[in-house]
Amino acid sequence: xxxxxxxxxxxxxxxxxxxxxxxxxxxxxxxxxxxxxEQRGEEMAAMSGVLHARRTDPRIGDWLDAAEPADEVAxxxxxxxxxxxxxxxxxxxxxxxxxxxxxxxxxxxxxEARANEAPADFLPVLDRVLALRREEAQCLADGGDPYDALxxxxxxxxTAATLDQMFGALRPRLVALRDRALGAAxxxxxxxxxxxPADQLEISRxxxxxxxxxxxxxxxxxAVHPFxxxxxxxxxxxxxxxxxxPFNCFYSTIHEVGHATYEQNVDPALxxxxxxxxxxxxxxxxxxxxxxxxxxxxxxxxxxxxxxxxGAFGDLGMDADGFYGAVNRLQKGYIRTEADExxxxxxxxxxxDLERALIGGTLAVADxxxxxxxxxxxxxxxxxxxxSNGFLQDVHWAxxxxxxxxxxxxxxxxxxxxxxxxxxxxxxxxxxxxxxxxTPATDWLRDSLQRFGGQFPPRELIERATGxxxxxxxxxxxxxxxxxxxxxx
Amino acid sequence: xxxxxxxxxxxxxxxxxxxxxxxxxxxxxxxxxxxxxEQRGEEMAAMSGVLHARRTDPRIGDWLDAAEPADEVAxxxxxxxxxxxxxxxxxxxxxxxxxxxxxxxxxxxxxEARANEAPADFLPVLDRVLALRREEAQCLADGGDPYDALxxxxxxxxTAATLDQMFGALRPRLVALRDRALGAAxxxxxxxxxxxPADQLEISRxxxxxxxxxxxxxxxxxAVHPFxxxxxxxxxxxxxxxxxxPFNCFYSTIHEVGHATYEQNVDPALxxxxxxxxxxxxxxxxxxxxxxxxxxxxxxxxxxxxxxxxGAFGDLGMDADGFYGAVNRLQKGYIRTEADExxxxxxxxxxxDLERALIGGTLAVADxxxxxxxxxxxxxxxxxxxxSNGFLQDVHWAxxxxxxxxxxxxxxxxxxxxxxxxxxxxxxxxxxxxxxxxTPATDWLRDSLQRFGGQFPPRELIERATGxxxxxxxxxxxxxxxxxxxxxx
Numbered sequence: 001x002x003x004x005x006x007x008x009x010x011x012x013x014x015x016x017x018x019x020x021x022x023x024x025x026x027x028x029x030x031x032x033x034x035x036x037x038e039q040r041g042e043e044m045a046a047m048s049g050v051l052h053a054r055r056t057d058p059r060i061g062d063w064l065d066a067a068e069p070a071d072e073v074a075x076x077x078x079x080x081x082x083x084x085x086x087x088x089x090x091x092x093x094x095x096x097x098x099x100x101x102x103x104x105x106x107x108x109x110x111x112e113a114r115a116n117e118a119p120a121d122f123l124p125v126l127d128r129v130l131a132l133r134r135e136e137a138q139c140l141a142d143g144g145d146p147y148d149a150l151x152x153x154x155x156x157x158x159t160a161a162t163l164d165q166m167f168g169a170l171r172p173r174l175v176a177l178r179d180r181a182l183g184a185a186x187x188x189x190x191x192x193x194x195x196x197p198a199d200q201l202e203i204s205r206x207x208x209x210x211x212x213x214x215x216x217x218x219x220x221x222x223a224v225h226p227f228x229x230x231x232x233x234x235x236x237x238x239x240x241x242x243x244x245x246p247f248n249c250f251y252s253t254i255h256e257v258g259h260a261t262y263e264q265n266v267d268p269a270l271x272x273x274x275x276x277x278x279x280x281x282x283x284x285x286x287x288x289x290x291x292x293x294x295x296x297x298x299x300x301x302x303x304x305x306x307x308x309x310x311g312a313f314g315d316l317g318m319d320a321d322g323f324y325g326a327v328n329r330l331q332k333g334y335i336r337t338e339a340d341e342x343x344x345x346x347x348x349x350x351x352x353d354l355e356r357a358l359i360g361g362t363l364a365v366a367d368x369x370x371x372x373x374x375x376x377x378x379x380x381x382x383x384x385x386x387x388s389n390g391f392l393q394d395v396h397w398a399x400x401x402x403x404x405x406x407x408x409x410x411x412x413x414x415x416x417x418x419x420x421x422x423x424x425x426x427x428x429x430x431x432x433x434x435x436x437x438x439t440p441a442t443d444w445l446r447d448s449l450q451r452f453g454g455q456f457p458p459r460e461l462i463e464r465a466t467g468x469x470x471x472x473x474x475x476x477x478x479x480x481x482x483x484x485x486x487x488x489x
Numbered sequence: 490x491x492x493x494x495x496x497x498x499x500x501x502x503x504x505x506x507x508x509x510x511x512x513x514x515x516x517x518x519x520x521x522x523x524x525x526x527e528q529r530g531e532e533m534a535a536m537s538g539v540l541h542a543r544r545t546d547p548r549i550g551d552w553l554d555a556a557e558p559a560d561e562v563a564x565x566x567x568x569x570x571x572x573x574x575x576x577x578x579x580x581x582x583x584x585x586x587x588x589x590x591x592x593x594x595x596x597x598x599x600x601e602a603r604a605n606e607a608p609a610d611f612l613p614v615l616d617r618v619l620a621l622r623r624e625e626a627q628c629l630a631d632g633g634d635p636y637d638a639l640x641x642x643x644x645x646x647x648t649a650a651t652l653d654q655m656f657g658a659l660r661p662r663l664v665a666l667r668d669r670a671l672g673a674a675x676x677x678x679x680x681x682x683x684x685x686p687a688d689q690l691e692i693s694r695x696x697x698x699x700x701x702x703x704x705x706x707x708x709x710x711x712a713v714h715p716f717x718x719x720x721x722x723x724x725x726x727x728x729x730x731x732x733x734x735p736f737n738c739f740y741s742t743i744h745e746v747g748h749a750t751y752e753q754n755v756d757p758a759l760x761x762x763x764x765x766x767x768x769x770x771x772x773x774x775x776x777x778x779x780x781x782x783x784x785x786x787x788x789x790x791x792x793x794x795x796x797x798x799x800g801a802f803g804d805l806g807m808d809a810d811g812f813y814g815a816v817n818r819l820q821k822g823y824i825r826t827e828a829d830e831x832x833x834x835x836x837x838x839x840x841x842d843l844e845r846a847l848i849g850g851t852l853a854v855a856d857x858x859x860x861x862x863x864x865x866x867x868x869x870x871x872x873x874x875x876x877s878n879g880f881l882q883d884v885h886w887a888x889x890x891x892x893x894x895x896x897x898x899x900x901x902x903x904x905x906x907x908x909x910x911x912x913x914x915x916x917x918x919x920x921x922x923x924x925x926x927x928t929p930a931t932d933w934l935r936d937s938l939q940r941f942g943g944q945f946p947p948r949e950l951i952e953r954a955t956g957x958x959x960x961x962x963x964x965x966x967x968x969x970x971x972x973x974x975x976x977x978x
Contacts, residue, residue: 016535019528020513027512031520035706036723039508042761046505050539216524234525272531 003066004074008273010063011081014054015272019230021047026229026236030221041104048100056093060085073275076455080274083156090139099132103400110398119369119387126397127365130358133400137359147359150403154281155410157457160356163406166413166472167349173476175379177483178342181330184487188325189318197241197249199312204239204253206308211257211291212442213237214264226252228259231278232271235260247327250305251292258291259284261442265450275454281404283458285411286418287445293341293412294419294478295441299324300433308436325486332382334389342479343380345412350375351394351405359402414462416475418445421466492555493563497762499552500570503543504761508719510536515718515725519710537589545582549574562764565944569763572645579628588621592889599887608858608876615886616854619847622889626848636848639892643770644899646946649845652895655902655961656838662965664868666972667831670819673976677814678807686730686738688801693728693742695797700746700780701931702726703753715741717748720767721760724749736816739794740781747780748773750931754939764943770893772947774900775907776934782830782901783908783967784930788813789922797925814975821871823878831968832869834901839864840883840894848891903951905964907934910955 001009024047028040064082069075106125113122137146148159201222208220218230223238230236237256242248262278270276278284295301299320306323310316318326330340336347354371357363363371372391373384384390396404422444423429429441448465455461462470483489490498513536517529553571558564595614602611626635637648690711697709707719712727719725726745731737751767759765767773784790788809795812799805807815819829825836843860846852852860861880862873873879885893911933912918918930937954944950951959972978 012531013535013538016528016532017539020509020532020536023513023516023532024509027516031708033704033706033708033723033725035703039505039722039760042501043505043509043512046502047509049502050506214524215522217522219520219522233528234522236522271528 002068003063004068004070004078007060007063007067007081008077010054010057010060011077011274012272014051015274015276017047017051017054019232019234019272021051022229022231023234026238029223029225029227030238052093052096055084055088061089073270073455077274080454084274087140087153090142091136092139095132095136095139099129099136099400102128102132103398106398106400107395110392110395114388114392117387117392119392122392122398123365129398129400130365130402133402134359134361137402147356147403150359151406152403154404154407155458156280157459158280158282158406158410160406163352163410167345167352167406167409169472170345170409170413170476171349171379173480174342174346177480178330178346179381180489181342181483181487182332184489186488188329188486189322190329191245191247191323191326192317193313194243195246195313197243200241200246200249201239203246203308203312204249206436207250207253207296207305208237208257210436211254211295211438212261212446213257214261217264218260220253226256228256228263231263231266231276232268233264235263246309251296254296255288255292258288261291261446262287262450265446266453267451270453270455277453278450279452279454279456279461280458281407282410282414283449283461285408286414286462287411287450289412290415290418290422290445291438291442294415295429295433295438297327297341298430298433300430301436301438302327303434304436328482328486330483332380334376334384335393342483345409346379348405348409350379351396352409355397355402355405358397413472413475414458414470416472416478417462417466417468417470418449419478420474421448421468491557492552493557493559493567496549496552496556496570497566499543499546499549500566500763501761503540504763504765506536506540506543508721508723508761510540511718512723515727518712518714518716519727541582541585544573544577550578562759562944566763569943573763576629576642579631580625581628584621584625584628588618588625588889591617591621592887595887595889596884599881599884603877603881606876606881608881611881611887612854618887618889619854619891622891623848623850626891636845636892639848640895641892643893643896644947645769646948647769647771647895647899649895652841652899656834656841656895656898659834659898659902659961659965660838660868662969663831663835666969667819667835668870669978670831670972670976671821673978675977677818677975678811679818680734680736680812680815681806682802683732684735684798684802686732689730689735689738690728692735692797692801693738695925696739696742696785696794697726697746699925700743700784700927701750701935702746703750706753707749709742715745717745717752720752720755720765721757722753724752735798740785743785744777744781747777750780750935751776751939754935755942756940759942759944766942767939768941768943768945768950769947770896771899771903772938772950774897775903775951776900776939778900779904779907779911779934780927780931783904784918784922784927786816786830787919787922789919790925790927791816792923793925817971817975819972821869823865823873824882831972834898835868837894837898839868840885841898844886844891844894847886902961902964903947903959905961905967906951906955906957906959907938908967909963910937910957 024044032040060081064078064085067078069078102125106129109122109125113119133150134146137149140149145160151158151160205220217233218235218237221236221238222240224240226239228235228237237260239249239253239256262284266276302324303320306316306320316323328340330342333339336344339347350372353375354363354368358365358368369387369391376384376390422441426440426444432438432440449461452461456464459470513533521529549570553567553574556567558567591614595618598611598614602608622639623635626638629638634649640647640649694709706722707724707726710725710727711729713729715728717724717726726749728738728742728745751773755765791813792809795805795809805812817829819831822828825833828836839861842864843852843857847854847857858876858880865873865879911930915929915933921927921929938950941950945953948959
C-alpha cells in the first residue's frame with residue numbers, strides 16, 4: 001500500500017467515525033429520552049477522545065511526507081489533510097481539552113443567564129472562554145493575525161481585512177434600504193390565523209422535495225432548532241412548527257434543505273474522503289440562503305406556495321401579490337435568526353466587529369454589553385430592551401465560536417453572486433418555480449458547485465461557478481430591486 | 490491514580506463507546522434512511538475497530554496485575570474485566586477479523602437463501618462460519634470443551650453437561666403436556682378480527698408502564714423485529730403490529746420491557762462499569778420471560794387486558810376466561826419465535842443438540858437439514874414442509890451464534906424458579922396484576938436480582954434471589970398446573 005493509500009484509508013475511517021459522532025448529536029436533539037442527558041455527555045466525550053486521537057495520529061505527518069498524489073483531486077485531498085493536521089498539531093492537547101471542558105460548562109451557564117436575564121452570571125465563564133480561544137488563536141496564527149487564524153477554521157483563506165472591506169460596502173446601503181422600506185407609504189400585510197402543525201409538516205415535506213432533497217438518503221424530524229446533520233448518503237434535517245407562523249417552518253425547512261442537498265450532491269467518488277463535505281461555512285450558507293431567499297422567497301415560488309397553502313388551509317385573506325409581500329415583509333426586531341433578508345446582515349456585521357475587538361484585545365468582556373447596545377442603537381435606531389434580546393441571544397461565543405459569524409454574511413454575498421450567474425445560465429427558472437419545482441435551479445447549483453465538495457478553495461469555487469470574483473454588488477442590487485418593487489420605492 | 494482507578498476509567502470509556510455503537514444499531518433498525526445502508530456498514534466497521542482496539546489494549550493486563558480491589562464489588566469488577574480480557578486475548582486478531590467478515594457475508598446469504606428456499610446457496614458459507622467458530626472455540630477452550638467455551642460467552646459458568654441434564658428432564662414432560670393439551674376435548678377459542686395498529690401501540694405503551702418501564706430513560710418505536718437496546722439511562726425498545734394478531738405486539742412489548750427494565754434497574758453506582766449490565770443471556774431471558782409469561786399471560790393480568798382491549802376495540806366475542814385461553818392457546822407450528830410457552834423449549838432443545846454436534850464435529854453442515862427434519866418429526870409429530878420453516882428459520886448460526894440457543898431455555902427455567910420465589914415472597918401480586926399493575930412483582934425482581942447487574946455469577950444470582958439452586962422443577966410444575974386448568978386435563 002502506498003503512503004497515499006494508507007493515508008486515505010485512515011481518513012476514511014476518521015470520516016466514518018465523524019459521521020457516527022454527528023448522528024449521536026442528531027439523536028440528542030430529536031430522539032434521546034430526557035433522562036439520558038448525563039450519560040450521553042459521557043458517550044459524546046468518549047467519541048471526542050477517539051476522534052481527537054485519530055486526528056493527531058503522528059502517522060499522518062509521515063504519510064503526508066511520503067505521499068505522491070496521482071492527479072489534481074489527490075493533490076487537493078492532501079492539501080486538505082495537511083491543512084487540518086497542521087491546525088490540530090499547533091494546539092497543545094491540554095489547551096484543546098480545556099477549551100472543550102470550559103465551553104461545555106459555558107453553554108449551560110449561557111442558557112441559564114439568558115433565561116434569567118442575568119448577564120453577570122455568564123461574564124466570568126465567557127471571559128475564560130475568550131482567554132482560551134485567544135491563546136489558541138496565538139498558537140494557530142504562527143505570527144499572523146489571531147482573528148484570521150480562527151476565521152480560517154470556518155472559511156479557509158478568508159481574512160478579516162477582505163471581509164471588512166466587503167462588509168463596509170454593505171452596511172450603508174442595507175441601512176438606507178431598510179430605512180426607505182420601513183418608511184414607505186405602502187406596507188405589506190402580515191399573514192393572520194393559526195395553521196395546524198401536521199399540515200405545516202406535510203407542506204414542508206413537499207417543499208423539501210421541490211428543492212431536490214433526496215428522502216431515500218435523509219429524513220425530516222422535528223426539533224427545537226432546525227439543523228442539517230451528516231453527509232453522503234445519510235443527511236438528515238429538522239424543522240419546527242409555530243402555529244401562527246407557518247413561514248417559520250417552511251423557510252427553516254428550505255434553508256436546511258439547502259445545507260443538506262449540498263452534502264447529498266457531493267460527487268459520490270469523494271464520499272468519506274477529506275474532500276467529501278461542503279468546503280466552508282460561507283459556501284454552505286450560500287446554498288441554504290439561495291434556496292431560502294432568492295429561490296424560496298421569490299415571487300414565482302411564493303405564487304405556488306400561496307396556492308398550496310390555500311389548498312391546505314382555505315382562504316388566506318390575501319392574493320398572491322399580497323402573500324409575496326407578507327413572506328418578505330421587513331419589521332423591527334432584536335433577534336438575528338428572526339431577521340429579514342435586508343436586516344439580517346446588519347446583525348452579523350455588529351457581531352463581526354465586536355468579536356474582532358474581543359479577540360484583538362481592544363474590547364473587554366466586561367464592556368461588551370455596553371458596546372453591543374450602543375452599536376445596535378446606531379444601526380437599528382432603537383435600544384435593546386433586555387440582555388436576551390441583546391448580546392445574550394446567540395450561543396456562539398459561549399461555545400467558543402469566534403470567527404464564525406461573518407460566514408453568514410459571506411454566504412449571503414456568495415448567494416447573490418450565484419443567483420446572478422444562475423439566472424443568466426438558466427433563464428427559465430421562474431417558470432419552474434411558479435409550478436413548485438426548484439430543481440432546474442438546484443440542478444445548476446449541484447453541477448456548478450455542490451458536486452465538487454472540498455476540491456476547490458471557497459473563493460475559487462465561487463469564481464468557477466459564476467465566472468467572476470465574488471463581490472457584494474450582486475446581493476445589494478438584488479435586494480434593492482426586490483424591495484423597491486415590494487415597497488413601491 | 491491507582492491501577493484500579495485507571496482500569497475503571499478505561500472501562501468506563503469503553504462502556505460509553507459500546508453504548509454509542511449500540512445506538513447506531515438501534516438507529517439502523519428504526520430511523521436510518523434506506524439509502525444509507527452501505528455507508529452505515531463502514532460506520533459500524535469503524536466503530537468495531539475502535540472497540541476492538543480498546544478491548545485488547547495491553548495496558549489492561551498491566552492494570553489487572555497491579556490492581557488491588559478495595560471491596561467485594563471491586564473484586565467482582567476485576568473478575569469481569571479479567572474474564573473478558575482473557576477471552577479476547579486468546580483469539581488471534583486475524584481470526585476475530587475473519588469471523589466478523591465472514592459472518593457479515595453469511596447473514597446476507599442466509600436471508601437470501603431463506604427467502605428463496607434455497608439451502609444449497611447457504612451451506613458453503615455456513616460451513617466456513619462453523620469452521621471459524623470451531624477454530625475460535627479451540628483457542629478459547631484452552632484444552633477444555635470447545636462448546637462450553639462458546640457457551641461461556643453468553644452464560645458464564647454454564648456447561649453443556651449441566652444443561653443437558655436439565656434439558657433431558659424437561660423434554661419428555663413438555664412433550665407429554667403438549668400431547669395431552671392438543672388432544673384434549675376442551676380447546677380454547679382464537680381471537681377473531683382486525684385491530685387498528687395505532688390502538689395496539691397505545692395499549693402497548695400502557696403495558697410498558699404497567700411493567701415498570703421508565704419512559705424518561707427510554708422510548709418505544711416500531712421495527713421489523715422487536716428488540717431492546719442500550720443500558721443505564723438510555724434503554725430503548727421496539728415493537729411491531731400485526732392487524733389480526735394484537736398479542737404479537739402486546740407480548741413482544743412486555744418481553745422487551747423485561748429485558749429493558751433489567752438494564753434500567755441495575756444499581757446506578759454500577760453504570761458504565763464492567764458490572765453495569767445484565768449478567769448473562771440466560772438471566773436476561775429469565776426477566777423477559779417472567780414478565781411476558783408468568784406475569785403477562787397469567788389469568789390475573791389477562792383479565793385486566795381483556796377489559797382494556799374491549800374498551801379500545803369493543804366486544805371481543807369472549808369473556809375473560811375465554812380470553813385467558815386464547816392468549817395461552819397451544820397450536821402446531823414450525824417457528825420457534827411464534828411458539829407457545831410449552832413448545833418453545835422443544836424448539837430450543839433441538840437446536841442445542843444439533844449445534845453441539847456441529848461444534849463437536851459429529852455432524853456435518855451437509856447433513857444438518859436431514860438431522861433437523863428427523864428430530865423435528867420426532868419431537869413435534871409432523872414433518873417440516875420447507876427449509877424456511879426448518880433449519881433456515883433462525884439467523885443465529887449464520888452470524889456465528891453457536892452456544893446462544895440454550896440460554897433461551899435456561900432463561901425459562903430461571904423464570905420458573907424466580908416465579909415460585911416471587912409468589913411466596915409477595916403473595917398478593919395477582920391482586921395488582923388484575924388491576925393492570927405488575928410493579929409489586931417487578932419491584933421484587935428489581936430488588937432481588939436486577940439491581941446487582943453483573944456482580945454475582947448467574948447461578949449464584951438466582952440462588953440468592955430464590956434461596957435455592959436452580960432446577961427445572963418449578964417451571965414444569967407451573968406449566969403442568971397452568972395448562973391442566975386451561976385444557977381441563
